[in-house]
Amino acid sequence: MLTNLFDGVAYGMLLFVIACGLSVTLGLMNLINLAHGAFAMAGGYITVVLVNRMGVPFFAALPLAFVLSALLGLVMERTLYVHVYRKSHLEQVMFSIGLVFMAMPAVSFFLGSEQKFITVPAFLDTRYEVFGVSMGAYRLLIILVCGLLAAGLQFIVARTRFGSQLRAAVDDPMVARGLGIRVDAVFATTFAVGSGLAGLGGALGANLLGLDPTFPVKYMVYFLIVVAVGGSAGMTGPLVAAILLGIADVSGKYYLPQFGSFFIYALMIVVLLWRPQGLFARPGGR
């Protein structure tokens, strides 16, 4: 029971780190980006290449996965995404699905279509028993890293000038511009960091979520749930939504294996019926 809870929390925090960038892009630019999972996949495969092929130590590969995914995100934002902000949601959906369709065969062309595992240091394979809760070291690491990241993000968004500018731009982009906030630069930065975090999450979660070229589609709805249920008003909503989702998914699959992911989708439909704007959306929000 508690072990499930523990696993669920680890899973949920991972989803949060991957998806948190998505909530900002939606809130700030009203952009529906279904290709966000592709950046997570990129981070996973970058780590596979670095660790398995080039022998880079796992812990050195993680920051690299972040940086390279962030760079990829920045380049994509400046060259491609920048052209679709003003387009309709339908076009944004088409555009981002197109990117997913390109990313999947590209990965299987260069790296093969089979599932990949990242070689992690041996000490991460052990399990600890604490008060009868069996905790895998790897999941503990995920909770630790993702917890630190969540706290760091919360700090940046809530305490720094950049965070204030970000929140101001989400609140009212037009007035923010009129008062001298460079909304486009704030957004590009956020997009890059969001992509980097997705990449880092993809690297950390590769062995847990299963890394193969179908990754962006397989988890698309999960990332969207975090955003739609969590809202885009801050970091807390998506974090809580992600952890709830993680716990629900893990326990659902454990206690009701015959239903598979049925449970989670049904739950989501119920939640969205109850609160169409998300569980944590502020009233009158976009």
Add this chain to the structure above:
Amino acid sequence: MADILSVEHLSAGYGAAIVLGDVSISLPEGQSLALLGRNGMGKTTLLNSIIGVTRRRAGIIRFAGVDITKLRPEQRAHAGIGWVPQERNIFRSLTVEENMTAVARPGKWDIARVYTLFPRLRERRANMGNQLSGGEQQMLAVGRALVLNPRLMLLDEPTEGLAPIIVQELMAALARIVRDEGLSTIIVEQHAQKVLGVTHQAVILERGAVVYAGTSAELQQNDAILEHHLGVTGKKHA
């Protein structure tokens, strides 16, 4: 003295709607201007055009001698235009202090000075933007524009919907900024008498066109014009 702002033959609106047609105004540096007119006559659109959030059809806007027509709103703000929007538009998920730190630029106006001007804001510094009263929101909107350290302030109906006591306090603060600091200012108002005593110049807009431009002192004495353009009779040839 050189003009801080000159608007020449500006025509602008939103989407297909044209609100301003061929408007020209100018303001010498260090002076203040009351922009008057009844509701819906284009005052806010003119202000929004100066900050750059409307659709311009024709004309140019010069700021401190430089053509800023092509600049984006944030570039105009950096050039030295401070804006107090009509709806105040306080960032609701930011605290009072963050509303200012997020936009502050170095200069003689810092947050401490704004707190001296509006002590009420200091008490409320940790409150979120959406927890303020109308008067506090207005003070914050003014303070937020001040910490941009602008050379020109644009104030859109700063007293609208406020209690008389708050209006007095606000107008006193504005008078200090305009008179003692010599900050160039444009104040949009529906109620002429509230601002004519504070400002140097006055312009009346009617249906998107300038129908009066002169000094505030002159206008204050001219009941006929006040009644004609700002009163309710609406008789064109009264």
Add this chain to the structure above:
Amino acid sequence: MTAALQTRNLLRRFGGLVATNDVSITLEQGARHALIGPNGAGKTTLINLLTGVLRPTSGTIWLAGEDITRTSRARRVELGLVRTFQINQLFPGFTPLQSVGLAVSRRLGLDRNMFRTIGSDPRVVGECVDVLERFDLIDVMNRPTASLPYGRQRLLEIAIAIACGPRVLLLDEPAAGVPEGERGEIMDGLAALPADVTVLLIEHDMDLVFRFASRISVLVQGALLVEGTAEEVANDPRVREVYLGDDAHG
């Protein structure tokens, strides 16, 4: 005679703010009534209450003697309470003829028909032509709405409303955003409104208000300040104060 539209003690709160405060207003059949007031006086809230976008906190609305306080938006239109918008709300891809045709079809109860073509009923064609002629839109009736000059679009905004067959028409700033040169068309359009339709005009342009309206209500901070004939309102010291400032002759 029953009033065309009547409200009694209409009140709407948003949290602590009273946006509409105890408004009682009566529009006689065929009235030309204007509603004026400074920004933020609650004119938009009042329109939203009348059309059913918002529900009043308390108070009642009657349309031709029928209590419509709780009636749905679409039903109010069917009963004959129709509005225009301050910002054009048109069908950019339809022509004026098609836009008006849809409204006419709805009024004639043909809009649920799935298998007749829209122009197959001669009544629809006749009424479309009536409305388009009335507002001088015949020459552009087959052009896409999006390509029309703004003044014409404003007229179409009113034409669609008239095509709904209103008993009471709420006009929200019909002249807003219309360039000076095209204002004459709007004036003509207002003059062409059917005499039996009761009109409530919300407008800032006093020329238009005084030319059009026989009665004027002044709304200030959500409450009715004055109601009377154009003459009475123009000469009312309280109204002058609202429009000129605290001490108009200071």
Add this chain to the structure above:
Amino acid sequence: MSEPTTRAANMAEAARALRQVSRAKPVEILFWLLALASFLFLPDQYLLLNEVAITGLFALSLDLVIGYGGIVSLGHAAFFGFGCYLAGLLTKFGVPDPLMGLAIAAVGTGVLGFVTSFLVLRGSDLTRIMVTISIAVLLGEIANRLPGLTGGADGLQGVAPGLLLGRFEFDIFGQVAYGYSLAVTFVLFLIARRFIFSPFGWSIRAVKQNALRTSSIGIHVNRRLVVAYTLAAAYAGVAGALLAQTTSFVSLDVLAFHRSADLLLILIIGGTGYLYGGLVGALLFKVIQDFLANLTPEYWEFWIGMLLVALVLIGRDRVTGLPAMLIGKFRRA
């Protein structure tokens, strides 16, 4: 106001203009003549053409939702797959007649569409995307978890439709299959066309352009969208049923995400909101897909994705505007 003669002229002109919109244009007649010609003269391509006709009908159904209703759906395969399984199961459980199967599939899927429309019509575009995806995934899960009924991951075996109209047997060359699919698609197209140009259809197009105004002329916006969504679901169900009957096989793939996504691409290629977009797009898509699959069997999706990205970035109007522009020049010349 105006002279009686001018009024009469205006009446005639208005009646003409209203009628003209819904009148069949020569190019439309040509389109269907070509379709008929393909049946008469392209026997080698029946299998591919059958798929084109079915996909075209399926895309037409999505066009009713997106192009006319303005609802962004990424799970339209739910209805296609539901109709597919329904028709497949009917042949196994005592209703071998194809047309009867089609009718039952249409009604059954329509009911599913009606029920789910209330989930879909709430909320924003994002919510709609998620709910539509989820409904498709849920159906996929159900089909996967009920192997006794659906054959699970192995697919539904032993689908054996009876004789069409009691006379024609589905042959292995696909002649009857294509003729059947084409005829059904044509009939449903005519119905859709009638529907779109009816006052009801106008009101649905009005909703997409401006929901606020539509409700302000007294039309219940949501009720209209429920009808459009239900009708579209029934159409998708028929398309799915056609696939099950003409290929005698149903697999989980009919509910897969890529089907919904491909369908959007088809509409983007063909254009939304003029009814032919789905049919034209389906043909182009199948041809492109066929070509790419021969070129790079495993990686054709990449090029499809690139096409999507390019279409959005360049703007479909500019791509399709080109032929229209050329035709215009040709006409003027």
